Amino acid sequence: MQEEQVREEADPSYRWGMTVDLDRCTGCEACVTACHAENNIPTVGPDEAARGRAMHWMRIERYFEGEFPDVQVKFRPVFCQQCDNAPCEPVCPTYASHHTEEGLNAQVYNRCIGTRYCANACSYNTRLFNFFNPEWEKPLNLQLNPDVSVREVGVMEKCTFCIQRINETKIEAKASGETVQDGAIKTACVQACTSNALVFGNLNDRESEVSRLSRSHRGSKLLDDLGTKPSVTYLQRETWHESGNR
Amino acid sequence: MDRRKFVQITAATGATATLASCGNPENELIRFLPDEYLVPGISVWKPSICPLCSAGCGLTVRVIEGDVEVVRNDQAGVVTKGLVKKLEGNPEHPVSQGKLCVRGQAAIQVTYHPDRITGPLKRSGERGSGQFAPITWEEAQAELVSQLDGLAAAGNQNALAFLTRPLSGQRGRLVDRFLDRFGAPPPIAFEVFGEDVLRRANLASYGFSQLPTPDLARSNYVIGFGADFLGTWNSPVSQNVAYGEMRKGRPGVRAKFVQVEPRMSQTGANADEWVPARLGSEGVLALGLAHVIMDTGLASAEDAGRAGLLIEGWSDGLPAYTPEEVERLTGVDARKVRRLGREFAENGPAIALIGGPPLAQTNGLFHALAVNALNALGGSFGTPGGIFFTPRPEGSDNGSRRSLREIASDIRDGTGSPIEILLLNDTNPVFGAPPAWGVMEALSSIPYIASFGQFIDETSNLADLILPDHSFLESWVDSEPESGTALAVRSVAPPAMRPLHDTRGMPDVLLEAGRSLATPLDPALPWQTYREALQSAFEALPATDESTDNWTLAQAQGGIWSEASAQPSDDQTSDRGAAAFEEAQFDGDTGEYPFHFLPFISQSFLDGSLAHLPWLQELPDVLSSAMWGSWVEINPKTAGGFGIVQGDLIEVTSAHGAVRAPAFVSPAIAPDVIAMPVGQGHENFTRYASGRGANPITILAPVVEPETGALAWAATRVRVEKIDGEGGLILYGGALREHPEHSR
Numbered sequence: 001m002q003e004e005q006v007r008e009e010a011d012p013s014y015r016w017g018m019t020v021d022l023d024r025c026t027g028c029e030a031c032v033t034a035c036h037a038e039n040n041i042p043t044v045g046p047d048e049a050a051r052g053r054a055m056h057w058m059r060i061e062r063y064f065e066g067e068f069p070d071v072q073v074k075f076r077p078v079f080c081q082q083c084d085n086a087p088c089e090p091v092c093p094t095y096a097s098h099h100t101e102e103g104l105n106a107q108v109y110n111r112c113i114g115t116r117y118c119a120n121a122c123s124y125n126t127r128l129f130n131f132f133n134p135e136w137e138k139p140l141n142l143q144l145n146p147d148v149s150v151r152e153v154g155v156m157e158k159c160t161f162c163i164q165r166i167n168e169t170k171i172e173a174k175a176s177g178e179t180v181q182d183g184a185i186k187t188a189c190v191q192a193c194t195s196n197a198l199v200f201g202n203l204n205d206r207e208s209e210v211s212r213l214s215r216s217h218r219g220s221k222l223l224d225d226l227g228t229k230p231s232v233t234y235l236q237r238e239t240w241h242e243s244g245n246r
Numbered sequence: 247m248d249r250r251k252f253v254q255i256t257a258a259t260g261a262t263a264t265l266a267s268c269g270n271p272e273n274e275l276i277r278f279l280p281d282e283y284l285v286p287g288i289s290v291w292k293p294s295i296c297p298l299c300s301a302g303c304g305l306t307v308r309v310i311e312g313d314v315e316v317v318r319n320d321q322a323g324v325v326t327k328g329l330v331k332k333l334e335g336n337p338e339h340p341v342s343q344g345k346l347c348v349r350g351q352a353a354i355q356v357t358y359h360p361d362r363i364t365g366p367l368k369r370s371g372e373r374g375s376g377q378f379a380p381i382t383w384e385e386a387q388a389e390l391v392s393q394l395d396g397l398a399a400a401g402n403q404n405a406l407a408f409l410t411r412p413l414s415g416q417r418g419r420l421v422d423r424f425l426d427r428f429g430a431p432p433p434i435a436f437e438v439f440g441e442d443v444l445r446r447a448n449l450a451s452y453g454f455s456q457l458p459t460p461d462l463a464r465s466n467y468v469i470g471f472g473a474d475f476l477g478t479w480n481s482p483v484s485q486n487v488a489y490g491e492m493r494k495g496r497p498g499v500r501a502k503f504v505q506v507e508p509r510m511s512q513t514g515a516n517a518d519e520w521v522p523a524r525l526g527s528e529g530v531l532a533l534g535l536a537h538v539i540m541d542t543g544l545a546s547a548e549d550a551g552r553a554g555l556l557i558e559g560w561s562d563g564l565p566a567y568t569p570e571e572v573e574r575l576t577g578v579d580a581r582k583v584r585r586l587g588r589e590f591a592e593n594g595p596a597i598a599l600i601g602g603p604p605l606a607q608t609n610g611l612f613h614a615l616a617v618n619a620l621n622a623l624g625g626s627f628g629t630p631g632g633i634f635f636t637p638r639p640e641g642s643d644n645g646s647r648r649s650l651r652e653i654a655s656d657i658r659d660g661t662g663s664p665i666e667i668l669l670l671n672d673t674n675p676v677f678g679a680p681p682a683w684g685v686m687e688a689l690s691s692i693p694y695i696a697s698f699g700q701f702i703d704e705t706s707n708l709a710d711l712i713l714p715d716h717s718f719l720e721s722w723v724d725s726e727p728e729s730g731t732a733l734a735v736r737s738v739a740p741p742a743m744r745p746l747h748d749t750r751g752m753p754d755v756l757l758e759a760g761r762s763l764a765t766p767l768d769p770a771l772p773w774q775t776y777r778e779a780l781q782s783a784f785e786a787l788p789a790t791d792e793s794t795d796n797w798t799l800a801q802a803q804g805g806i807w808s809e810a811s812a813q814p815s816d817d818q819t820s821d822r823g824a825a826a827f828e829e830a831q832f833d834g835d836t837g838e839y840p841f842h843f844l845p846f847i848s849q850s851f852l853d854g855s856l857a858h859l860p861w862l863q864e865l866p867d868v869l870s871s872a873m874w875g876s877w878v879e880i881n882p883k884t885a886g887g888f889g890i891v892q893g894d895l896i897e898v899t900s901a902h903g904a905v906r907a908p909a910f911v912s913p914a915i916a917p918d919v920i921a922m923p924v925g926q927g928h929e930n931f932t933r934y935a936s937g938r939g940a941n942p943i944t945i946l947a948p949v950v951e952p953e954t955g956a957l958a959w960a961a962t963r964v965r966v967e968k969i970d971g972e973g974g975l976i977l978y979g980g981a982l983r984e985h986p987e988h989s990r
Contacts, residue, residue, distance in 0.1 A: 021494060023493045023494055023500070024489075024490040024493050024494050026476040026486055026489060026490075026512070026513070026516050027476075027512050027515060027516070027868040027869075028347060028348060028476060028477065028482070028486055028512070028849075028868075029348040029849065029865060029866075029868055030345070030346060030347050030348045030350075030351055032348065032865060032866075033348045033349075033351035033352045033861050033862070033865060034334075034346075034351045036351075036352075036861050037332050037333070037351055037352070037354060037861075038332060043860045043861060043863070043864040044864070045864075045874075046863075046873070046874035046875070046938075046976055049864060049873050049874055049976050049978070050974075050976045054864055054866075054873060054978055056866070056978065059866065059978065060866075060868050061979070062515070062868060062869055062871065062979070064912075064913050064914065066913070067882075067913050068522070068881060068882075068883075068913050068914070068915070068916065068917070069520075069521075069522045069916070071510065071520055071913050071914045072520070073510065073515035073516075073869070073914065075515065075516075075868065137360040137933075138315070138360060139314070139315075139358045139360065139746060140355065140358045140359070140360060140860075141358075142312055142314060142329050142358050142746075143329075143330075143331060143354050143355065143357075143358045144331075145331055145332065146287075146310060146312070146331070188332075191334055191344075192334070192335075192345065192346060192351060193345070194345045194346075194347060194482075194483055194486030194487055194490070195486045195487065195489050195490030195493075196487070196490045197490065238500055239518065240500060240501075240502040240518045242502075242589065242592075242593065
C-alpha cells in the first residue's frame with residue numbers, strides 16, 4: 001500500500017533532500033527519540049543490542065580528535081542518505097528497495113524477503129534488519145503511530161524521510177490546489193531538532209532553504225567519492241576567528 | 247441515543263464487552279463511547295506540559311483514536327479512546343519554542359508503561375516486601391482520611407510530612423495550602439542534583455534566587471564552568487534553540503564557546519575550546535580571567551557592581567589571582583588564562599555560566615560567586631547577549647523548604663518532632679540520596695507512608711498505601727518556569743486523554759481528603775477539584791488579551807505569557823563577607839583514594855527517574871554510545887596503568903562503598919578523574935530498569951556545601967581496580983559484531 005501511495009502521488013517537481021549543519025548540531029539526540037516515536041521503531045533489548053542489532057534509523061556519530069588535554073569532539077547525525085545512485089537498489093532481487101520519482105530510496109516491506117543484500121551494499125550502514133518480531137509490551141502498543149506500518153521479522157527497514165508526513169502535506173496541498181510550501185514538511189527529526197541543525201525540503205526548488213543551504217561553501221556529501229550522490233548535505237563545522245586576529 | 251444506535255457504534259469500534267454491562271447504570275456504558283471531538287483517522291493536537299524536569303517545556307501532543315483493551319466488570323473488551331501518539335514542542339510556548347529534548351520525546355512512554363500502577367494498593371506483606379493488594383478508591387480515600395483524622399484527634403498535625411520533588415505553580419501552592427491549613431509543616435523537597443548553591447549565589451550577586459536565563463542567541467562569547475546547558479542543566483531546550491542562533495543565526499557572526507570542566511560533557515563536546523581545569527578550582531580560573539581583565543584595563547573593578555564586592559580583593563584588582571597563581575591552582579597554563587581573559591573582555595557581549603560539578607564542592611558557593619563576578623565585570627547582566635532572569639509570579643520562589651538530609655538525621659538521632667505520616671510524591675530518595683544520609687532507615691521508621699507514585703520504585707516500595715496519580719497526559723498540569731525565557735509564563739493544560747487506568751490526580755485526592763476530614767478544611771480549600779483551583783487562579787490574573795479571558799486563552803494555547811520585568815528580591819544578603827578561595831575538601835585520603843569521583847547527570851535518565859523508559863535505555867549515550875547499562879569513564883593513561891582496556895569490569899571504591907561497571911576509555915577526561923553516569927543501578931523500578939548497571943550515588947560521601955547544606959556530590963575520592971568477570975559494556979558505535987561471544 002505504501003508503494004502504491006508513493007507511485008500515485010509521485011510528482012517529479014519534488015526532490016526531497018536534507019541539510020545537516022554540523023556547526024549547529026549539539027548531539028542532544030532529540031532527533032533519535034523523535035524518530036523512534038514517529039516511525040514505530042522498536043527497542044530490541046540489551047542482548048540483541050550487544051549483537052549490534054539495535055534499531056536506530058538516526059544515529060549521532062561521535063569522533064574524538066586529539067589527546068588529553070587538547071581534545072575536540074565532532075558529532076555527525078547519520079541516517080539514510082537517500083542516494084540518487086543508491087547501491088542498495090540494484091542488489092534487491094524483489095525490487096523492495098527502489099527509487100521513487102521524488103528521489104527517495106523507498107522500501108516496500110511487503111516485498112522484502114530479507115536477503116539483506118541491501119544492507120551489505122549500503123555505504124552508510126543505515127539499513128536495519130528485523131531479526132525478530134518487534135515486541136510492544138502492552139500497553140506500549142498504544143503509542144504506535146497509525147500512519148506508519150509496523151515491520152515484522154525478516155524485513156529490512158530504514159529512514160524513509162518520514163514519507164507519511166510528506167504524503168500528508170502533499171495531499172493537503174493538492175486539496176487546496178497549491179504546491180507544497182517550503183518548510184511545510186518537517187520530518188520528525190527536523191521538527192525535533194533543538195538547535196535547528198536539520199533542514200528538510202525540495203531540492204528542485206532553488207529558492208527553498210534546503211536548496212540554498214546545500215549549495216553552501218561549507219557543504220559536502222558523506223563519502224562523496226563513492227559516487228552514491230546522496231540527497232543529504234553536511235555543512236561543516238567552523239572554527240572561531242577573533243575578528244582582530246584574522 | 248437509543249440502544250440500537252449505541253450497539254451500532256460499539257460494534258463499529260470493536261467493543262466486545264459492552265453488552266455484558268447492559269442493565270447497569272449509564273455511566274458504565276458511557277465509557278465505551280469515543281470522545282466527541284474525535285473523527286476516525288483525523289488527529290487533533292492539544293497543549294500539554296512536559297513534567298520530566300523543572301524546565302517546564304510547553305508541549306503540543308497528537309491525539310488520534312485507537313482501540314484500548316480493557317477489563318470492566320471482569321469482562322475483557324475493547325474501547326475506542328483518544329490516544330496520545332506523539333509529543334512535540336509547542337511552537338507558541340516561550341520556553342520550548344516548538345522543540346523538545348530527547349527525554350521529552352520519550353515521555354509518552356510514561357503513560358503507556360506496562361508497569362504503571364493501575365489502581366490504588368494497600369500493603370499486604372511486610373513493609374518493603376513489595377506485596378500489595380488492590381483496593382477501591384473509596385477504601386483508599388477512607389484510609390487516608392482516617393490516618394489524618396488520627397493525627398488531628400491527637401493534636402499532632404505537626405507529624406504529617408509531605409516529601410516531594412520540587413513543585414511549581416498551582417500544584418505546588420495547593421500542596422502548600424493543604425499542609426498549612428491542616429497544621430503540618432511545609433513540604434520537604436528532594437532532588438539529587440538540586441540548584442540551591444547557584445540560587446543562593448545568584449541572590450547575593452544579582453538579587454534573584456533563581457536559575458539564570460542566558461541570552462545565548464545574541465552573545466558573542468560564552469564560557470561555561472561545568473554547566474551542561476546543552477544537555478541536562480537548567481532549561482536545555484531553550485538553551486539549545488539559542489545555541490543554534492549563537493552559532494549560525496547571525497550572518498558573519500559566530501560566537502566562541504569555551505567550556506571548563508575536567509570531564510567532557512555533551513555540552514563541552516561542542517566547545518571551540520575545552521579547558522580541563524582541576525576539579526574544585528573552577529572559580530579560581532574565573533577570577534584569574536577577571537584579574538587579567540582588570541589588570542589590562544579592559545574593565546575596572548566598579549563595573550561589576552555588587553557582584554564584585556562579594557569577592558575578597560576585588561577592588562584591588564584581585565592580586566591573589568595572577569595568571570601564574572591560577573596556573574598553580576587550576577592546572578591551566580598562565581598564557582591561556584591571559585588569552586581567555588582578554589578574549590572574554592574584547593569579544594562581548596560575553597556570558598559566563600556555572601553549573602554542575604563546580605557547585606557540588608565544599609567551596610561550591612565561592613565558585614558561583616566568582617563566575618557571577620566575572621559575568622558582571624563583562625557587563626553581561628540584564629543586557630542583550632547577557633544573563634537574564636525570568637519574571638516570576640509572586641509566591642513561586644524556591645525558598646523555605648525543609649531539607650531531607652536534616653530530617654533523616656533528626657529521625658535517626660531521635661531529635662526534632664517525629665513524623666507519623668509521610669505523603670510521598672514523585673521523588674525517590676532511597677535511590678537518589680547517599681546511603682550515608684540514612685534515608686532508608688529514617689523512612690522505614692515512619693509509622694505510615696502513603697505514596698502518590700505512578701510506579702513502584704525503591705522508595706514507594708516502602709509505602710503502606712499507594713494512591714496512584716494520573717500520568718501528565720491524563721491530568722491537568724501547570725507550571726511556572728524558573729528560567730528559559732524573558733517573559734512571565736504560567737503554563738497550564740487540560741488532560742490530553744482520558745486515564746488509561748483507575749488512577750486519580752494527586753491534587754484531587756488531597757482536596758477530597760481535606761473535605762472528608764472530621765474537621766474539614768473546606769473554607770480554606772474552597773475548590774472541589776484541581777481544575778477549579780487552576781481556573782480561579784487564572785481568572786484572578788489581570789487580562790492579557792482583550793478578546794478573550796485568561797482561562798479560555800490559557801487552555802487554548804497552553805498557558806499565558808506576557809512581558810514583565812523581573813523584580814530583584816528585597817531579601818538581599820548584601821552584608822555577607824567577601825568570599826576568598828579555600829581549597830575544596832574531598833572525602834577520602836589522597837594516598838588510598840587517588841582519584842576524584844565525578845558522577846554525572848545522565849543525558850538519558852537525568853537523576854535516574856527516567857531509567858524506566860525503554861527508548862531511553864536503548865538510546866546510545868552520545869559520547870560513549872553505551873546502552874542498557876552503566877559505564878566508568880577513565881583516561882587512557884590511567885587505564886593503562888591498571889592494565890584496563892575498553893569493556894573491562896572495574897570496581898570503583900570510596901570510603902563509603904564500591905560499585906562495579908565496565909570501563910569506557912575516553913581521551914576527554916582528566917587522568918585524575920573517574921566519572922560515571924547517574925541513573926542506572928535501580929533495585930526495584932520496573933522491568934526495564936531493575937537490576938541494571940550500578941548506582942554511583944551509593945558510594946558518595948555525605949559531604950555538603952556548608953552554607954546551603956546541599957550535597958557536594960563531586961567531592962568524593964575513589965580508587966579503581968580491575969576485576970575478573972564480564973564487563974557487559976554494550977556500545978552502539980564500533981564494528982559490526984554478529985558474534986560477540988567470540989570477539990569479546
